Structures are given as structure tokens and as C-alpha cells.
Amino acid sequence: MAKLILSLDGIVLKEQELTKERTTIGRKPHNDIQIDNLAVSGEHAVIVTILNDSFLEDMGSTNGTLVNGASVKKHFLQNGDVVEVGKYKLKYINEVASSTTAADFEKTMVLRAPLSRTQSGSRSLSDTQMGHAVRTHGVGTVTSLNRVAAPTPGSTMQPAIQATSTAGVVAHSRPIAAVAAASAVALGVEQLSPPVATAMTSQSTPVGARSITVSQPAPAAMPLAAIQILTGPSAGRELELAKSLTTVGKPGVQVAVITRRPQGYYITHVEGASFPILNGKALDTQAHPLSDHDIVELAGVKMEFFLKS
């Protein structure tokens, strides 16, 4: 369960779990998190929580809302984000992904549309959803998906949320095989996710951005390598092997790919009647690991593989 930790000058004042669909922040007493300070607007901001994700929205406050130092209107909260309202800080903690139950987190579940659609069209979410309990199957622990967000009217985020969550929840947990070692692997991967700061720029991102591809956390650990052509017309040229896969050779004659993996670089024969030669020995169909200063001969051209420090 995500939570907010309210603090002033480093002193923790309050901890608020985000159990509600809408958690309001403001100076007036009816807010879930009331901050009685004149720099804070009566209704300053709201946090809308949908299952495990939370979205912060500034309610048109006089002095604005900052996340990690940048002013935001709407923001998709990430674990560790610091929301600033006046001099007060609210730290967002949501450790679902990085908890030890990696397998639990990864299971696929079905969000099921309610069977009884009494009033189709403009039906309110709270009517249809709240009655649906979570069914969990298998060894899985019951997840925290007790409710789906049901925003109350008045929020500008409401239409979007309403449309996305017209569903009761039926959860099908996949069996959990949370081996300690395996979880550790998952943890390592989670920590490689892009830094939270990137989210700061995204408060007003366009809707139609279809083509964004996020490059996965680079399979790090391995230093960057390159090959240098030693013979032939392009002798001396250097080719950096930064991508997950680089093609080398002459199409139609002989082609090999060099793959970049966390444990190192590998060369694999792809095309051509004869196989590439690695340090004087012909390769076979298998992928071969490359070591620093290996000499590869491809389509009559010699090249050297080396690690860049």
C-alpha cells in the first residue's frame, strides 16, 4: 500500500496511507491531509489512486505544487517522489515493485467487467465496483486490490479514470515461486529502472505519443566494446558496439551479429556459406563469447574486438 509521509523541516508530522481513491491535501479541515498554513490553499492538491498507481493533481492552488523541485499540474507518482506544498514536504512511498515478493508482483490478473450492467452509459463507478471482491487462486497471497478507484465528481482527471476502471476485479494469481535468489535478481533489475527524475518532465505529455519506445535498462555490468577494422578498404575504422545487437560483414557474402549481453559480447554466424574465423579458428552455428583483443575474420576482412575502458 502506498503512503505519504508529511514532514516540515525534516520533522515527520504524519503518515497517510493512500487507501482512498482520492486523498485530498489542503488547508481546510475537510481535507484528508490538512496542512494549516497560509501558504497552502484551501483545496491544494489531490492524489488519485488506481490500484497500485497514484496520480497527483494540483487543484489550482495559489502557490503551486512541486514534485522533486519542479512545478507540476498533474504527475504520475513514482516511489520516492517528494511533493512540496508550501514549506511542507510529502514523500511518496510505494514499494510494491521493489518488495521481496517479486513473483507476487508479476502475476497477471484479469480485471473483469461487472456482469450486471444495470445502467449502462452514465453509471457511477462506486455502484458497480465495490461489491466485487478479489478472488485469488493458487498459492498466492491475497493482493491489496480491494477496490478500484472511484473518483468523485469535480476532478479534471475523473473522465479518464472512470473510463479506465469500469470493472470489478477478479484476480487470478499465478502460482508463486518466490525463490529468494530469484527475487534478488528481480530486485537488481528493478533498481535499474530509469531515474525517477525523468518523470518530472511528463506532467503535460501529449496523448497521442504512440511511438515512444523506452530503451530497457541497458544490460550493464559489461564495459562498452568496439571493433576496429584491420584490413581492407575501410581499415582503421572503428565501430562501437553500443546496441544490443550489431551486424557486421557483407550482406550476401558473410554476415555475423555481435550481441551485447550482461555477461559479455557474443558473436553468431548469420549468413554465408562459410563461418567467421575467430582467432584463426572457424566458428560453428553456436554463439561464441568474445574476449578483449580477439581477431575476427569476416568476408575476407580482419577486425579486432576490444573493450573500451
Next chain:
Amino acid sequence: MSLRKALEIVSATDVGRLRDHNEDCIGVDADLGLAVLADGMGGYSAGEVASGIAVATLMTDLKAALARKDQHAERRNGCDAAQVAMLREGIARANASILLAASGQSQYSGMGTTLVTALFHDDRVTVGHVGDSRLYRLRDDAFEQVTRDHSLLQEQIDRGLLTREQARRSQNRNLVTRALGIDPGLAAEIHVHGVLAGDIYLMCSDGLSDMVSDEDMHLALSSMRDKMQLAADHLVRIANDHGGKDNISVVLVRVLQLFPASAGFFAKIKSWMK
């Protein structure tokens, strides 16, 4: 008519690095030009059972339907509706089979599966999907996701609540809004797409698409065009390198040449007259 000469179909599946068994299931028939990929969910071995039933039922069903149709070859011309209906009925039957199996045995209750299937015919491909198993297409140098997930995140993306980039960091991944084995009135999404020689189609479970960026998939397919099996194995390997959190399955279909349906007698006469 066999499509074996027109299509090269390869597949790879792997349990991944975190799970102890593989709940994905793949079915391929090169003669029929048919590929099915299912990603099961449910406790104990129920996920495997659900995806297994889905693939087996759909393969058998479509094989029979196509055989029936071949006896009336004339009917096939320009008739996408027949293929669409075939897939729709096949998926509905697979859904019913899973529900039936689940109702009979308590350990299977609540099992379900996502599904993506591609049926190639007459220079076209009919694609059916349910849930978050995907089909991508590489045509010339454009790599595109053809299916749109039935998932909470996709809905949030559609509504502008999340960008695709943000969706990758969401804690609500793996929430599908449709699956086989859940609702007797399941609606599969089915579309017909034109096929060109040289196209490569990639079908995968979320174990691949969650772990490997579109960019890397594109790169793998375009650099290993001529070595489809190598490309499939490579994709599985990168998914594992990035954590392998789920079962990983991939089917690649490369269009070697076009495969127009052999025209019926009357259609041939007609075309001569023109």
C-alpha cells in the same frame, strides 16, 4: 493449398528465470498458415491447462473448419468474413472448453489465458487476440505493434492518463481486461490485414514484450531476417538477460512469397473475359 512454401514459421518458448514452470503454449501449422500463442494464468498448474486447452481447441477447430472450406473452394474467394467467423467461433469454443474444464474440477476454477492467433490466407492475415499477448509486424523498416492490449494500462494510455513511457513504470502491469476462461460471453478482437512479401510477423507473450524494448525486437528481426530461428532464440535470450520475470514465448512468421488463394473455376473464366 499448403502455405508451407510461402511462410517460414519458427517459435521459441522458455520458462524464464523466476518461474518454475511454463504456462505459455504455442501451436503452429505451417500447411494451414496458422499460429496460436496463449499465456495462461491460474493457480498450481491451471495456467498451463488453460493455455493448453486454448491452443489445442483452436488448432483442431480451425483445421477442421479449413478442411470443410476447402471442399467448397469457390467460396473462399475474397471472403474474409469466413476466416473471421472461423476464428471467432474457434476462440469462443476454446473459451467454452476452458470454462467447462474449470467448472468440473475445483483446482482449475478461475484459470484463464490470453491468446493471440494469426491465420494466413489469400495474401492476408486474420489476427485474433484476447488480453495482452501481442502481434507485431516488421514491414520494410517499420516495426509496429498490430494488436492493442486488452489491459488496464492500455486503457489508461488511450485516455491520456499515462504515456507509453510512464506505463512501463506503472505498478499496475499485468492487469488484463479480457481473457479466455473468465466470461462465457467473451468477445475476441479480430482484424484482417494485408500481407506483403518480406513481412515478418512476431507474436509474443508479455514475458517478451515487458522485458524487451520494441527497439531491440526491431533490431533482432531486421538483422537476422534470414535466420528466423536465431532471431527467435535471441529474443528469448534478451528477455532473460533483462530479468526473465515471466515465461517467454515468441512465434515468428516470415512471408517468403505471396499466397493468393487459387481462384475458383468461375472466377478464372471471369478474369479471362476481362
